[in-house]
Amino acid sequence: xxxxxxxxxxxxxxxxxxxxxxxxxxxxxxxxxxxxxxxxxxxxxxxxxxxxxxxxxxxxxxxxxxxxxxxxxxxxxxxxxxxxxxxxxxxxxxxxxxxxxxxxxxxxxxxxxxxxxxxx
Amino acid sequence: xxxxxxxxxxxxxxxxxxxxxxxxxxxxxxxxxxxxxxxxxxxxxxxxxxxxxxxxxxxxxxxxxxxxxxxxxxxxxxxxxxxxxxxxxxxxxxxxxxxxxxxxxxx
Numbered sequence: 001x002x003x004x005x006x007x008x009x010x011x012x013x014x015x016x017x018x019x020x021x022x023x024x025x026x027x028x029x030x031x032x033x034x035x036x037x038x039x040x041x042x043x044x045x046x047x048x049x050x051x052x053x054x055x056x057x058x059x060x061x062x063x064x065x066x067x068x069x070x071x072x073x074x075x076x077x078x079x080x081x082x083x084x085x086x087x088x089x090x091x092x093x094x095x096x097x098x099x100x101x102x103x104x105x106x107x108x109x110x111x112x113x114x115x116x117x118x119x120x
Numbered sequence: 121x122x123x124x125x126x127x128x129x130x131x132x133x134x135x136x137x138x139x140x141x142x143x144x145x146x147x148x149x150x151x152x153x154x155x156x157x158x159x160x161x162x163x164x165x166x167x168x169x170x171x172x173x174x175x176x177x178x179x180x181x182x183x184x185x186x187x188x189x190x191x192x193x194x195x196x197x198x199x200x201x202x203x204x205x206x207x208x209x210x211x212x213x214x215x216x217x218x219x220x221x222x223x224x225x226x227x
Contacts, residue, residue: 045218047209097163
């Protein structure tokens with residue numbers, strides 16, 4: 001079945017970097033985009049942006065431009081989220097998500113989430 | 121950015137009740153609105169897309185309505201399994217934005 005499996009939780013110090021992976025299975029990876037969504041403790045879901053799984057072209061939400069980097073390796077059907085210069089405010093659960101429908105449609109397949117904790 | 125405002129923040133109801141959650145968009149999003157259910161420690165699960173279309177496999181006690189700027193999610197015959205947070209989300213334009221969420225509690 002269609003599935004996104006993310007890498008495990010990470011504990012990082014302020015100023016460090018982290019790279020989260022999101023491995024897709026059950027569908028043709030290059031056919032559908034990967035979105036990234038953040039959920040800080042007790043906060044609403046925030047859409048970070050998306051990456052075109054065919055071209056590798058990323059689109060970032062304004063709040064996530066600069067320190068966040070989306071990338072992918074189509075040969076292993078995996079997308080990546082890298083966050084640099086981590087701050088305590090980056091502590092959150094990060095989700096990758098995709099949609100199995102072309103055109104205007106919300107994401108309907110989610111990874112299990114990766115918890116990133118930033119603490120000294 | 122399109123702002124999404126949900127109400128109430130929390131609601132408490134009894135099993136069998138009918139509950140309604142409201143979501144307002146700061147500008148028209150036509151019908152490009154989704155509703156998600158999120159249980160503790162889990163990823164969101166899509167319930168409704170296109171404001172009123174039930175995703176396959178979602179129980180029929182969930183329904184959505186609205187267009188433009190005003191939307192509602194209704195749960196008829198509330199069940200214990202419906203204990204969760206519910207979020208609306210617009211996908212009319214980037215950046216996609218979510219409501220603050222509504223916590224549904226069972227009395």
